[in-house]
Amino acid sequence: MKAKEPKKRKEKKKAEMPVPEADLDNYMEPGPEAAQTLEAEKSPPGRTGLRASLDFKARGEPFVWIMGGALALGVLMIIGFLALVLWNGIVTFYPGPVEVVTLKNGQRIAGEPFRSESFRPSDEQLKGVDPESRRAIREADGFASRTLYRIGNFDIYNEDFKWAVAHQVARTETPPGIFFVERREWGPFIGFIKTLTLDGRRIPGEKVSLDALYAAHDEAVDRREAVREIEVDEIGAINYYIEEDRLALRRTELDYGKNSAEYRTEKEKFERQTKERRAGFAVLKKRISAINQEDEKYKITLTEIGGREKRLRLSEIVRLYPANNLSLFGKIGVYFSRWGEFLTDDPREANTEGGVLPAIFGTVMMTLLMVVFVAPFGVVTALYLREYAKQGTLVSIVRICVNNLAGVPSIVYGVFGLGFFAYTIGIRIDQLFYPEKLPNPTFGTGGLLWASLTLALLTVPVVIVATEEALAAVPRSMREGSLACGASKWQTIRNIVLPQAMPGIMTGLILAMARGAGEVAPLMLVGVVKLAPELPFDSFFPFLHPERSFMHLGFHVYDVGFQSRNSEAGKPMVFVTTLLLITIIAFMNAFAIMVRNRLRRKFVEGQF
Amino acid sequence: MVSNAVMSEQEAEFETTAYHPVESELGSVIDIENFSFWYSEKQALFDNTMKIQKELVTALIGPSGCGKSTLLRALNRMNDLIDGIRSEGKIAIEGTDIHDPRVEVIELRKRLGMVFQKPNPFPMSIFENVVYPLRVDGIRDRNLLEETCERSLRDAALWDEVSDRLQDNALGLSGGQQQRLCIARAIASEPEIILMDEPCSALDPIATARIEDLIAQLKENFSIVIVTHNMQQAARVSDNTAFMFLGRLIEYGETKKIFMNPMNVRTSDYITGRFG
C-alpha cells in the first residue's frame, strides 16, 4: 500500500499538467542558460510537470532492470552448465546396483540401470502387448516408459546397452550374488562367479569368500604391475639405449661415410653393445614368463545371466565387487578407487576406460609452456606498441590487426602451426640437428612445442590488448616523476611502469591461459593424439621432450564423446573429463589470481 | 571579462618586460633568452627573457593557462615528452645551452630536481623512493644510499616522521608527507636547482606551512623556481617574482616591489585580484 502511494501522486500530477513537447525540446537543446530563462518564464506548475516526465529517464530504472536481467540470465546459464558437469562428473563413479529383469517373454537382462525415459511406442511395438498394459499406455496419451541397462559382457552380447520397456517387464530383482567385474579388456562383465581357481585349486562359486577373492586379486594385480614394469621400464630402457646406439652409428655414417675407419670401429662397437643389450632381453623375458606361469594358476570362471561362461585370469580384472551386496562403506571405497584409477592411470579400451594421467600431464605442460612463450612475446609487443612506436596510422592499423587476430577461427591457427612450425621450421631443425633419425621426423611433425607455440600465437592478442591497457593505465605523473629524477625511458619503464602494469598483464595472461587450456581444434593438427606412446616427460635426458606428441583433456573429451564405439558408454567419461579439465583450469587461474592480488596489494593508493 | 582579455592580447605584443630582480651575489643560474615555445600550432610562450638568480627563490605567478608550467617544464626539457613541440631562443644553465645536441637530457634532469603539483611517490618503500635518483645512476653502495636517504629526508623535514618505517610502502603516507617525500627525492641527487609546480595545491594549510618553511631552508643550498597560484605564498617564500600573462613575461622583479608597488598595471590588477 505504502509503496504505491508516491506513484499515484506522480500520475495525478502528470495528468493535471501535461508537458508541452516543445518545452521539452527547448530544455534539451540550448543548454542550461535556456533552462534558466525557461524557469523564469514558466509558472511553477509547468516546471514540476517537466521534472516528473524526466524522472523516468533520469533514474534509468529500465536499464537497471535490463542489466540485472542480462546478468541473471548469464549467471543462470553458467550455473546450469557447471551444475550439469559437476553433478554428472561426481556421480559417474558411484557404483549402482545390478538389476536382473525378467521380461514377459522369458528373456532375462542383467545390468546397471543407466537412465529412464518415457517414449511413444509405435503400433508395431504395441502388437504383442497384453490388453491391460495397452490400456495403461492409452491412458498415458500413448506414452510408455523404458529403462536403459548397461549390460556389459560386450564380448558375448555384442552390445553394451539394452532397453527394458516397462510393460514388458515381468519382474525385477537384485540378486545378492551378482558381481560387477571390470576387466582390462571388453569392458565390464556382469554375472555370477562359477568357480575360482587359486593356485590350481578349484573352489566352487558358493564357497568363495570375498576376502580370499580380494586378496588373490590384489596379488594378481601386483603380478600384472610387475610384468608391466619389466615391459615398459626395463625393456623400454634397453630399447632406448639400442636406439641411441643406432643413431650414434648412423651419425658416424653420415659424418664420415660408410667406408671410413671411424664407421667401421663404430659399427663394431655397436654390434658388440647391441648383443650385450639383447642378452638383457632374454633375462627379462624369462622373468616375465615365470610370472605369467604363476599367473595362470589364478583364474576365475564367470557366468552371465543367460548361463554362458567366461574364464579369465584374475590379473585381467581391474576391479570386482558384489554390486547388490555392498555396504555404503564398500561403495565409497569403490568410488574413490575409481577416481584414483582415473587420475593416476593410463587409458584403456580406446580411452573409454581407465585413467587420464597422460592427458592431465599434456594439458598442464602445454598450458604452462604456452604461458612461457606468450607472456614475454605479448608483453614486449605491447610495450613497443604503446611506449616506443610513434602513435599514428600505422600503429593503429597494427592494433586493429592484432585485435582482429582474436576472431580468426582457431583451426586456422592449427593449419598455420602445422604448416609453418612443423613442416617449415621443424623439418629444417631435423635436417640440421637430427639427420640420423630421418626419415622419422623429430620436430618435423606435431608435438608439444609446436602446440604450445600455436596456442601462444592464438592467445597473444589477448595478452597484447590487456598489456596495452595496463600500460596506458599507469598514471602519467609516475612516468614524469621518474623521468624528472634523471631516469632514462627504459629505466622508467622497467622500474615504474612495468611493475605497476603487472596486475593488468597478469589478468591478460589469466584470460589467455583459460582460452588456451580449453582449446582443442588447432591442437588436433599440431601434436595432440588419441593415445601418446610416451609422456613428454621422462627419466631420459633431457627429461622434457617438447618434440613428442601428447594427450590433452579437451581432445580426450572429443575423442571419447564422439569417436568411441558407443557414445552412450563414453558419456560418463566425457563428463568426468570435462569436470577435471575445468577443475585444472580453475586451479591454474586461482594460482595466477593469487599472484596478481599479491602484486596489486602493493599498489593500493594511500589515503590522504 | 572576455573582451578585456582580447584587448590585452593585442596590447601584450608591444609590451616590454618590467625588469627589476634582486641580484644574487652568486650571479644567475638560469639564463633564458628570447625563449618562445609552441605546442604543435599553438604558441604557448612568447619571447621570454629572464635571469633566474642563484640560491634565491623565484616565484612564477599568473593566471591559469599563461604558460607557467610550460616555462618551468622547458627548463628540464620535460616538454620533450610531448609530440610536436618546437622552441626558439636559448635557455642556459650555468652557461650551458640545454638544447645543445651534446647535452644528455638525462644528465640535465639530474641537475634539476622537480616537484609536481600532485604528490607522485612511486609504489615502493619510502627508502627506495628517496634513493631512486641514485638507483638509476647505478649506485649500489648501501652506506651511501642510507646516508643520502637520511640526509634528504632530514632536509625535507620528514625524517622524524618516517625514520622507523623506511621499508613501508610510500603510498601509505599522508598527502603532505608524500609531497615532502617527493621533495626529498628531488634533492636526493643534490641537484643545483629545484623546480616546483604548485607543490602545495593538494595540501592543507598546515602541510603547506611546513613546505614553505622547508623552501626557506632549502634556499641555503639550492636555487628554487616555484609556480604558485597563491599570492601570499609567493610573497612569503620568494625573493624574486615573475608575473606571466598569455605566454609573456610581464614583470620580473623583487617580490616586495611586485607586491607593494608593481611597475606594470596588469601586474597590479592581477595581484589585487581584479582579474585572473
Ligand SMILES: Nc1ncnc2c1ncn2[C@@H]1O[C@H](COP(=O)(O)OP(=O)(O)OP(=O)(O)O)[C@@H](O)[C@H]1O
Ligand atoms: N600538451 C599540451 N598540448 C597543447 N597545448 C598545451 C599543452 N599543455 C599546455 N598547453 C597550452 O599551453 C598554454 C599554457 O599552459 P600551461 O600549462 O603552461 O599553463 P599554466 O600557466 O601552468 O596554467 P595553470 O596555472 O592552470 O597550471 C595553455 O593555453 C594550454 O592550453
Ligand SMILES: [Mg+2]
Ligand atoms: Mg600549470
